[in-house]
Amino acid sequence: MATxxxxxxxxxxxLYRHFPSRAALTAAVFTGDLEGCATLVEEALADTDPRRGLVMLLDEVAKQQIQNRAFADAFLGQAPALPAFDALRRRTLDLLGDLVRRAKASGGLREDFSPGDVFVMLYANRGFAAMPQESAERASNRLTALFIEACFIQPRALQKA
Structure with missing residues (x-):
């Protein structure tokens, strides 16, 4: 706390007047980030096109991860295990599951895709945050584009024989 x-x-x-404990400070830092995650998933789920919603979500969480490590930690569930987060974290994961189910039902998302695959992408993207900003953004954008392309079923006319 002194640091x-x-x-x-x-x-x-x-600092102690506003945050009487380390847990209170941590909760204040991560609550906004976790709420931001929930909002992004809600916005993606509200899109009438589940593919577009999922792509928007993947793009945005990858960008947020490069700009704000705490956001990614909140999204990945690595925010401290505090009771205040449990309900919000569960709700966010449930919404992500709903979005994935909608995208599968629309026929555009691979059947073997799971919400956990979003975390795989974010864990892969996480290392870029240590790079200089411009390089990190380029690398993150490339990884996200490749990930998105791998997750969605291509129309037969676009598939290579």
Whole structure:
């Protein structure tokens, strides 16, 4: 907590007045990120085209991951195990499952795709966050594009013989 206060340019007492414990500070940091994850999944699910919604979600979470490691940790379920997160985390995962089911039902998503595959992509993308911003964005965009292409069924006319 002393390091956080010093980094923020605050006196430790000021930090403790707002966040009486490390858990309270952690909850404050991750709650917004986890709510952001839930909002993205809700927006993707609200799209009338489940493929477009899933692609938007994949693109956006990959971008967010490069810009904000805490966002990705919240999405990947690595935010601290705090009771305040459990319901929101479960709700977000349920919505992601609904989006995947809708995309499969539309006939565009591979039958063997699972919500866990989104996490596979994010774990692969995670390493880019340590790179310089411009390089990280290029690498992340490329990985996301390849991942999306691999996840969706191509119309027969586009498949190579």
């Amino acid at each position: 956080v206060a010093r980094t923020a340019g605050l006196a430790p007492a000021t």
